[in-house]
Amino acid sequence: xxxxxxxxxxxxxxxxxxxxxxxxxxxxxxxxxxxxxxxxxxxxxxxxxxxxxxxxxxxxxxxxxxxxxxxxxxxxxxxxxxxxxxxxxxxxxxxxxxxxxxxxxxxxxxxxxxxxxxxxxxxxxxxxxxxxxxxxxxxxxxxxxxxxxxxxxxxxxxxxxxxxxxxxxxxxxxxxxxxxxxxxxxxxxxxxxxxxxxxxxxxxxxx
Numbered sequence: 001x002x003x004x005x006x007x008x009x010x011x012x013x014x015x016x017x018x019x020x021x022x023x024x025x026x027x028x029x030x031x032x033x034x035x036x037x038x039x040x041x042x043x044x045x046x047x048x049x050x051x052x053x054x055x056x057x058x059x060x061x062x063x064x065x066x067x068x069x070x071x072x073x074x075x076x077x078x079x080x081x082x083x084x085x086x087x088x089x090x091x092x093x094x095x096x097x098x099x100x101x102x103x104x105x106x107x108x109x110x111x112x113x114x115x116x117x118x119x120x121x122x123x124x125x126x127x128x129x130x131x132x133x134x135x136x137x138x139x140x141x142x143x144x145x146x147x148x149x150x151x152x153x154x155x156x157x158x159x160x161x162x163x164x165x166x167x168x169x170x171x172x173x174x175x176x177x178x179x180x181x182x183x184x185x186x187x188x189x190x191x192x193x194x195x196x197x198x199x200x201x202x203x204x205x206x207x
Contacts, residue, residue, distance in 0.1 A: 021195020
């Protein structure tokens with residue numbers, strides 16, 4: 001039975017937190033795919049979107065806040081998985097990059113939403129949205145992935161292949177993230193793999 005004294009009582013990680021990485025991966029990937037399809041990027045892309053694709057933009061804008069919420073749960077699940085032995089330096093980088101990543105993701109979504117209200121539509125909202133997403137949000141995601149993988153490798157809570165995968169994903173997001181369309185999908189793909197690993201670890205640790 002859990003202690004009730006105020007000096008010894010503690011909160012325990014909800015079981016649902018183990019699936020937060022999977023939920024975040026699915027939601028973010030869906031939002032990115034919808035945006036990429038409905039709002040093409042590049043110099044030759046038109047500012048106006050096809051009327052038949054406006055639903056995709058609206059749906060993506062509705063998905064992004066829930067993806068951000070799931071990401072915060074994912075961060076909590078990662079910290080719970082690491083335990084109390086995490087290094088203060090790497091944990092600071094981990095938290096800072098994760099929070100900035102979510103904030104810039106919301107900014108990118110807000111900028112993308114301007115293509116629905118501007119009349120006539122301009123290139124500014126589209127270009128600004130993709131600049132924030134690919135150049136800033138994904139670079140912070142790269143720092144988050146690298147910090148998480150380093151913590152997991154040093155403390156032995158991640159298997160070596162998973163830590164190596166995180167290093168590769170972080171390098172891809174830093175080096176080619178802003179120049180190769182669709183490369184941002186490697187971030188939710190990594191979150192999906194890590195979420196499955198955390199969920200399996202929690203299931204195996206339960207009696």
